[in-house]
Amino acid sequence: MSTEFQQLYSQLPAIDRLLRDPAVEPNVAKHGQTLISELLRQMQAQAREFIKTQQQLPQWCQDWPKALQERLDQQQRSALQPVFNLSGTVLHTNLGRALLAQPAIDAVVRSMTNAVTLEYDLDGAGRGHRDRAVADLLCQLTGAEDACIVNNNAAAVLLMLAAVAPGQQVVVSRGELVEIGGAFRIPDVMRQAGCQLVEVGTTNRTHLKDYRAAINEQTGLLMKVHTSNYCIQGFTAAVDESELAVLGSELNIPTATDLGSGSLIDMTQYGLPAEPMPQRLIAAGVDLVTFSGDKLLGGPQAGIIVGKKALIARLQQHPLKRALRVGKITLAALEATLRLYQQPELLAEQLPTLRLLTRPQQEMQASAERLLNQLAPQFVGLFELRSEPCWSQIGSGSLPVDRLPSYALTFAPLDGRGSTLETLAQQWRRLPQPVIGRINDGKLWLDLRCLEQEGALVEALIA
Numbered sequence: 489m490s491t492e493f494q495q496l497y498s499q500l501p502a503i504d505r506l507l508r509d510p511a512v513e514p515n516v517a518k519h520g521q522t523l524i525s526e527l528l529r530q531m532q533a534q535a536r537e538f539i540k541t542q543q544q545l546p547q548w549c550q551d552w553p554k555a556l557q558e559r560l561d562q563q564q565r566s567a568l569q570p571v572f573n574l575s576g577t578v579l580h581t582n583l584g585r586a587l588l589a590q591p592a593i594d595a596v597v598r599s600m601t602n603a604v605t606l607e608y609d610l611d612g613a614g615r616g617h618r619d620r621a622v623a624d625l626l627c628q629l630t631g632a633e634d635a636c637i638v639n640n641n642a643a644a645v646l647l648m649l650a651a652v653a654p655g656q657q658v659v660v661s662r663g664e665l666v667e668i669g670g671a672f673r674i675p676d677v678m679r680q681a682g683c684q685l686v687e688v689g690t691t692n693r694t695h696l697k698d699y700r701a702a703i704n705e706q707t708g709l710l711m712k713v714h715t716s717n718y719c720i721q722g723f724t725a726a727v728d729e730s731e732l733a734v735l736g737s738e739l740n741i742p743t744a745t746d747l748g749s750g751s752l753i754d755m756t757q758y759g760l761p762a763e764p765m766p767q768r769l770i771a772a773g774v775d776l777v778t779f780s781g782d783k784l785l786g787g788p789q790a791g792i793i794v795g796k797k798a799l800i801a802r803l804q805q806h807p808l809k810r811a812l813r814v815g816k817i818t819l820a821a822l823e824a825t826l827r828l829y830q831q832p833e834l835l836a837e838q839l840p841t842l843r844l845l846t847r848p849q850q851e852m853q854a855s856a857e858r859l860l861n862q863l864a865p866q867f868v869g870l871f872e873l874r875s876e877p878c879w880s881q882i883g884s885g886s887l888p889v890d891r892l893p894s895y896a897l898t899f900a901p902l903d904g905r906g907s908t909l910e911t912l913a914q915q916w917r918r919l920p921q922p923v924i925g926r927i928n929d930g931k932l933w934l935d936l937r938c939l940e941q942e943g944a945l946v947e948a949l950i951a
């Protein structure tokens with residue numbers, strides 16, 4: 489080893505000495521000697537590596553306590569960092585979908601800090617299983633005979649197929665063989681559940697006679713899938729659930745619908761796009777209906793199956809149910825969320841998802857104008873700020889063509905460069921509470937529909 493290298497290595501401070509440095513000591517007191525010594529050892533190794541390849545000390549070696557602090561800050565940052573969702577998508581899967589209502593949050597805290605009657609029978613009435621209370625609520629709200637709760641809607645579909653049609657044929661229209669984000673594809677789920685997919689009809693048109701012709705002694709289920717994330721327009725035909733249910737009961741074959749999102753209330757009363765309702769399918773005679781807890785329902789991640797008692801009993805008894813069941817935290821949040829639906833007149837105020845979806849455009853416009861006044865001075869000479877109308881999306885598999893009128897604060901770089909815009913977006917993604925917007929048409933758009941704390945955003949962007 490050359491003496492030159494040795495001279496550089498010798499400039500690296502000893503760990504013992506660093507641990508006693510007054511600027512490091514508070515962190516030792518806070519995080520403990522084990523963690524801090526380990527971090528300092530890692531930093532030393534990095535510095536040695538740098539010297540070996542670059543023949544000089546890394547810049548950060550000028551201030552070890554500061555470099556340590558930066559690493560600590562980064563390490564201690566949660567993997568679930570709160571962000572400002574100004575993407576324009578209300579139920580953003582990558583940002584965690586629905587925000588919980590306060591009663592659901594309170595119920596979660598209670599269930600986490602106390603022992604609870606998850607499967608414990610206080611009155612000797614024989615509760616049966618952990619889904620009982622939530623299932624009773626779901627029956628009241630949907631008119632179904634019984635219900636089953638699992639980890640998410642993908643799990644609901646898997647369990648339903650495995651329990652209702654094991655080793656049997658499941659008939660699905662070619663127009664409904666959908667792929668939902670995150671590798672959920674109907675043909676794959678079918679295979680995993682041990683069912684044989686029988687495709688009927690064509691991409692654009694499927695008739696009742698197509699289902700009828702496909703039925704034989706091996707048929708175990710007639711299934712419909714809500715084509716939530718795309719639509720086929722033009723010369724189209726699909727079989728209505730009520731017709732399929734009649735065929736199913738005529739031939740004694742169960743029918744099911746995977747709704748994806750679904751909504752327990754009529755969305756059109758709020759001027760929102762119509763979304764199929766589980767209770768209408770149950771009333772139409774469909775035997776099993778599956779939907780998500782954290783899409784339009786506005787609750788925790790969960791998969792909900794409602795339907796006929798005998799079929800739900802098969803789901804509850806299937807070994808997969810044990811693997812896919814939810815914990816007390818989910819059940820507590822779901823129960824409290826469903827109770828809000830018993831007071832529908834308060835729902836638009838209490839349920840964050842519905843509150844955000846029903847915000848009038850003037851509210852976002854007023855917010856955009858206030859923010860424009862406060863923020864424009866900060867960006868003089870760099871960006872032109874404007875308040876502009878835009879369109880939000882519901883997200884999570886609601887039709888991408890259904891848009892909600894909203895308002896955005898837009899940032900156009902005065903140098904007209906896309907790279908300037910990218911740099912701004914990147915800076916915002918690195919803030920303590922990152923700001924997530926959307927780049928479009930040479931501007932950075934902050935859709936204000938999901939912004940309920942204006943002051944916090946101003947603080948974040950000014951700092």
Ligand SMILES: *Cc1c(COP(=O)(O)O)cnc(C)c1O
Pocket residue numbers: 640641642643668672713714715716717746747748749779780781790791884885
């Ligand atoms: C979203 C969706 C799923 C998956 O639901 P998760 O709750 O994300 O597991 C399945 N089917 C349809 C039709 C969907 O829209």
